[in-house]
Amino acid sequence: MSLETMTKLSTYTVTAAGGDSTIVFTNIPQMYTDLYIVLSLRSLYNGWADGYLRFGNGGTTEYKTFKSDIPSGSSTETYTVGPTGDFSPYSLGGPNLTANHFSNATIYIPNYTSGSFKTFTSEYSSVNSTDDCRVGHATGIWSNTSPITTATFSVASGFAQYSSVTLYGVKAMRTAVGNGGAAFGGSYNFDGTYFYHTFTSTDTFVVTKPLTVDYLVVAGGGGAGQAPGSGSNYGTGGGGAGGFRTSAGQSGGGASAESKLYLLPTSYAVAIGAGGAAGSTPGATNGSNSSFSTITSIGGGAGFYSTANVSTGGVGAGGSGGGNSYDTYSGYSYGAGTANQGYNGGTGNTAGTTAGSGGGAGGAGGVDSNGGVGVQSSISGTATYYAGGGAAGSTTARTGGSGGGGNQNTSGLVNTGGGGGGKYGFGTASTSSGAGGSGIVIIRYKR
Numbered sequence: 001m002s003l004e005t006m007t008k009l010s011t012y013t014v015t016a017a018g019g020d021s022t023i024v025f026t027n028i029p030q031m032y033t034d035l036y037i038v039l040s041l042r043s044l045y046n047g048w049a050d051g052y053l054r055f056g057n058g059g060t061t062e063y064k065t066f067k068s069d070i071p072s073g074s075s076t077e078t079y080t081v082g083p084t085g086d087f088s089p090y091s092l093g094g095p096n097l098t099a100n101h102f103s104n105a106t107i108y109i110p111n112y113t114s115g116s117f118k119t120f121t122s123e124y125s126s127v128n129s130t131d132d133c134r135v136g137h138a139t140g141i142w143s144n145t146s147p148i149t150t151a152t153f154s155v156a157s158g159f160a161q162y163s164s165v166t167l168y169g170v171k172a173m174r175t176a177v178g179n180g181g182a183a184f185g186g187s188y189n190f191d192g193t194y195f196y197h198t199f200t201s202t203d204t205f206v207v208t209k210p211l212t213v214d215y216l217v218v219a220g221g222g223g224a225g226q227a228p229g230s231g232s233n234y235g236t237g238g239g240g241a242g243g244f245r246t247s248a249g250q251s252g253g254g255a256s257a258e259s260k261l262y263l264l265p266t267s268y269a270v271a272i273g274a275g276g277a278a279g280s281t282p283g284a285t286n287g288s289n290s291s292f293s294t295i296t297s298i299g300g301g302a303g304f305y306s307t308a309n310v311s312t313g314g315v316g317a318g319g320s321g322g323g324n325s326y327d328t329y330s331g332y333s334y335g336a337g338t339a340n341q342g343y344n345g346g347t348g349n350t351a352g353t354t355a356g357s358g359g360g361a362g363g364a365g366g367v368d369s370n371g372g373v374g375v376q377s378s379i380s381g382t383a384t385y386y387a388g389g390g391a392a393g394s395t396t397a398r399t400g401g402s403g404g405g406g407n408q409n410t411s412g413l414v415n416t417g418g419g420g421g422g423k424y425g426f427g428t429a430s431t432s433s434g435a436g437g438s439g440i441v442i443i444r445y446k447r
Contacts, residue, residue, distance in 0.1 A: 031188035032169030045157035182209035220287030221436030224420035225305030226279025235355030237303030238390030242417030243319025243341035244361035252361035255340035275436030290439035301335035321345035323356030358389030358419035374403020393422030412437030
C-alpha cells in the first residue's frame, strides 16, 4: 500500500460480560476509496460457527455470491446469499474453546462508494482449542449499486466479551509516499498538489495531524426587498452579498488576503450561512453568518423595501450592504458593508421610482444598476466568482453581480453567497423578489 494511506475510522469492542448479538457500523464516511476491516472475534456458540457480514439493510433483490476456500473441506464452495442479505466471509472457532482463543480475519472492500457492484476479499483463521484449526479465503460480490454506508457483523449466539472489529478507510493517493491526507470532512478532492475540502452545509472538519491551511469563508447573501402591496410601481433594493474572507488571493471589501491558519489535531465546527429570505411583511432578512475555526463571515444585508423602511432605519447592513428602495427620504441611503468583507449597497433613486443594487465583495452597489461585483478565487482549483450583489429593482432588467448575485426578480445562487435580486412593480415580494444564496467554506492544504 505504498501509494495509499490508511486511516482508522472506528473500533467496536464488546464490553458486556454477556456479549453482543451484533457489531454494527453506521454512517461510514464516504471520502475514502476502499475499506479495510480487521476482526478479532470469539463466538458464544459451543461449536464451529460461520461469521456473517451484511452491507446496508439487506433485501430480497440484493442477491450476493461468494466463494469460500476451506482447507479442511474437499473443495472450494460457491454460495448464493439471498433475502437475508448476509455473507459468511469468516469462521469462528469450534468447541473446547477457552477465554483466550479468538479467531482473526481481515476483509478488504475496494471502491465502496462507487455506483457499481461491490466486491470483497477476506482471509481468516480460527482455532478449536489445541487440536484443530481452520484457515480460509473468501471472495464475494454485493450486487447493489448503492454506496456502502452500513456494515453489520453477526454470529450464532452472539460475540463474546472482548471481541472487536476495527474499520479503516483507504485513500489511493496517485502520488509519492508522504503526500497522505491529514483531515476529513466535507466533499474531498486531491489534485496531486492540494487536498481540498468543500463544505456546502454545516459539518465538522477533523484534523488528524498538525496542518497549515488556506480557507475561503463566504456567508449567506441577503434577501431582496418587498414591493408595496398596492398602489404605484416601485423598485426594491437588491440583497447584499455574504461576507467574503480568504487567505488565498484577494479578500472582500478591498482588503488583501488574510493569514493562513495553523490547526492542531482536533475537530473544528464548520457553519454554512443560509441565504436571507425575500421580502414579505415586515421585510427581507439578512443572510446568516458562515464560520470555520476563528474565521467568521457576516451574512449579507437585506435589500430595502418601499418607504416603509423609514420606520425601521438600519436594516440592510451586513457582509455587503443591501440596496435601498425608491427613497424620497434622506438618511436611509444604503446598507453598509463590513470592513474587509464587502462593500456598501446602492442608494435609492430619489428622482424616480427605481432602487439600489446590493453591494458585492468586490464592489459597491449603485443607483438603478446591476449588483455589486464579487471576488474571484481559485482556492477550489478552478477560478470562480463568489459574493456578488443582487440586482436593483428597475424599469430596466438589471443583472446580479458576478459571484452568484440574483438578477432582477431572481434569487442568488446557492453556495456562492450571492444577494437576491430586487423587484420592480407592486405586490408581495415573496412571489417575485429574490432570496439570498447560501454560503460556502473551502479548505485546502498541501501535505
